[in-house]
Amino acid sequence: MNPVGGSWEIREASAAELATLGEVAGAALTLDPGDGPALVSRLATPPPRRRWTALTTPGLDGVVFASMSGRDAAVGHIDLLAVHPGARGRGCGRALVGAAEEWLRAEGATEARLAGNPPCYAWPGVDVRYTPAVCLAEGLGYERYHAAWNMTVDLDAADLSTEADLARLAGQGVTVQAAGPPVERATVAAFVRDHWKDTWAWEAEQATGCHYAARGGEILAFAAWGARPAWFGPMGTAPAARGLGAGRVLLRRCLAEMRAAGLASAQISWVGPLRFYSRAVGARTERVFWLYRRGLR
Missing domain, CATH: 3.40.630.30 (Gcn5-related N-acetyltransferase (GNAT))
Structure with missing residues (x-):
């Protein structure tokens, strides 16, 4: 009682x-x-x-x-x-x-x-x-x-196309692909640990989905979703590769995967760059x- x-x-x-x-x-x-x-x-x-x-x-x-x-x-x-x-x-x-x-x-x-x-x-x-x-x-x-704040993406309305960006990246020798466990996922986690922190590396390993961009066998950027259930993040691009536009492709690929998993919206967690997410996928600041x-x- x-x-x-x-x-x-x-x-x-x-x-x-x-x-x-x-x-x-x-x-x-x-x-x-x-x-x-x-x-x-x-x-x-x-x-x-x-x-x-x-x-x-x-x-x-x-x-x-x-x-x-x-x-x-x-x-x-x-x-x-x-x-x-x-x-x-x-x-x-x-x-x-x-x-x-x-x-x-x-x-x-x-x-x-x-x-x-x-x-x-x-x-x-x-x-x-x-x-x-x-x-x-x-x-x-x-x-x-x-x-802190999250941004919300309407996955049904967002433009998640990547064909043009993938073709442009390919012209610069950059490929984008999913990181399958366990070998590729561990390799991505090592990249994340070298450039950022152990916490992000753990999230990359635990995530439901993880994608990365590479050139000549060197990883340049990554994005993950589902380490915190149903949320997007973390993502990051190595300093030497910023400006290539790989981040937008990785973001859209993850969100497309979330949509395919049956989610109608996505939370981008603990957001820093509001402008990037707003322009890339129409995300709006919502949860505070x-x-x-x-x-x-």
Whole structure:
């Protein structure tokens, strides 16, 4: 029986309970229809060295995922909080966050962040449209310290043609192709690791789809989708190859693959270059995320 006051028992979720908690997340995340089970599954299979936990109640009324940063040993992340609609209004979310903070303290964190912990994350931060989550964060004393945003692409309306660009690139000796696992995917990941960071390399390896451009056996650029379920990213072009136009081709190939997989729209995550995505595929800025933090004493 669920408590009526505010006294919730919180414990670690078992592996066998994660499927049910995915359904709980699905019921809670009304702005992300169908994503709950995939997000729980993704967060439960992070990079091998990540320290993480999933906490719930005996009645599986809600779930919170927490993890330690791989970049800063003093920072911990609350990656996902979801409370079943039938359990709201009775302090379950507050209790789950409190238990996650206690776990982070025990792991050595002196700061908790309601912000994505790349490369395995649910969102960059708190989607501002989830108003109760914003109110909870601010009511618990979390400070808003940054903002991030996604862009949305209407896959049915977007121009995803690549024929002319592929012909132009071929004239410059550049080929574009899918990176099949495991050998090609590992080669692309090594390229990404050399030019950017380990987090992007992990995403490239884990992605549902990954494409790359090469010339003379040398990889020049890459793009991936599905490392975070149903979202596009990351992508990048080596400095020496910028200006060739390979990025637009890779972006369009990934989005076409997403459309073929049955998706009607795509989220381009944690966007930097708004102008590029707007011009290349008609993407529009839509989802805004607030990133929060507070000290753990």
